[in-house]
Amino acid sequence: MAAACGLTLVRVDYPADDELAERNLITREKREVDGPSGGCCGD
Numbered sequence: 638m639a640a641a642c643g644l645t646l647v648r649v650d651y652p653a654d655d656e657l658a659e660r661n662l663i664t665r666e667k668r669e670v671d672g673p674s675g676g677c678c679g680d
Contacts, residue, residue: 652660 651657
C-alpha cells in the first residue's frame with residue numbers, strides 16, 4: 638500500500654484468454670476465505 642499522491646496508473650495487465658477462467662476461480666476462492674469483512678475498506 639502506498640499513498641496515492643504522485644502515483645499514476647500506467648497500464649492494466651490481464652492474463653491470456655486461456656488462463657482467465659482459472660484466475661477467476663482463484664480470485665473467488667480467495668475472496669470467500671477473506672469473507673465480507675476481510676480487513677479492508679468496509680470495516
